[in-house]
Amino acid sequence: MNLVGASDLDIFPLVLGGNTFGWTSDEAESHEVLSAFVAEGGTMIDTADGYSHWVPGHSGGESERILGSWLAGRDDRDDLLIATKAGSHPEYRGLSARSVKAAAEASLGRMGIDTIDLYYAHRDDPTVLLEETVRAFGDLVQSGKVRYIGLSNYSPDRVREWLRLSAELGVPRPIALQPHYNLVARNPYEDRVAPLALAEGLGVLPYSALASGFLSGKYRSAADAVGAERAAHVSRFFSPAGLAVLDELHRIGSRLGEEPASVALAWLRSRGEVTAPIASARNVVQLSALMAGARLKLNREDVRALNEASAEGGMVQYEDAQQEDAP
Secondary structure (H helix, E strand, O other): OEEOOOOOOEEOOOEEEOOOEOOOEOHHHHHHHHHHHHHOOOOEEEOOOOOOOOOOOOOOOHHHHHHHHHHOOOOOHHHOEEEEEEOOOOOOOOOOHHHHHHHHHHHHHHHOOOOEEEEEEOOOOOOOOHHHHHHHHHHHHHHOOEEEEEEEOOOHHHHHHHHHHHHHHOOOOOOEEEOEOEOOEOOOHHHHHHHHHHHHOOEEOOEOOOHHHHHHOOOOOHHHHOOOOOHHHHHHHOOHHHHHHHHHHHHHHHHHOOOHHHHHHHHHHHOOOEOOOEEOOOOHHHHHHHHHHHHOOOOHHHHHHHHHHHHHHOEOOOOOOHHHOOO
């Protein structure tokens, strides 16, 4: 188990991403994945209030509602850790104090819980003074509606400014960062975010850990991704560099008897500052490879081989997309 930053949140080394709930997985499938994740030792589930407003006919909050309907039938809420995010729901855009408070209360209502264990600012809002946002998140902690604060998609400079303001205002500081990071998108995370996380003692829970499914190994060419829900996001990785990473994942996986997805997640966990990667599963079959990746330990030679293979492919620069806010 791993502690998230300077907190008492002790988590299984894989976080289950909830962006598939109500999008690529219906309610019954989502419940099956959630139950299987917990049955195998999983503890933290990550979602956001905006999931999945990009789907035609959806308005946001679908993932939280499905998570709430699953939680309602269980008596182990105290053993589970729920993370969600503010700022992307169409009705509560941005991070003004009013939006943050309303978004948190709406999320609590959709999930049927009293407290959010880890509440992220989903992305920076330059239209609002950062001090206002910092105070709003601090108020949620002090009111008992939120236990801990996290930041997602924030630049290192803005993270530093948030930390400075937290100390200046005397409010709880963030304990976690949720950056975009994987074998084919290694920067700017490694150059700019990782050193900050280490220096400040922040937990790191990277999203898009499998690069929209590219690192799962199910696509070996761009043609394989045609018609897939995430085809537009996967297509950018079908370069000679990206395919070299896939080849190495398959080579190592074949030797170890593991799926490429498991190897990709184990590589992320080999990074000392990474607390746990976030990955999602459309069904229970996909979940098995994720859980294996949470337990697999790569040797130094395998880590070095993946580092070398991804040196070129890992330079893909991430462009924000609603569907990829969590893996």
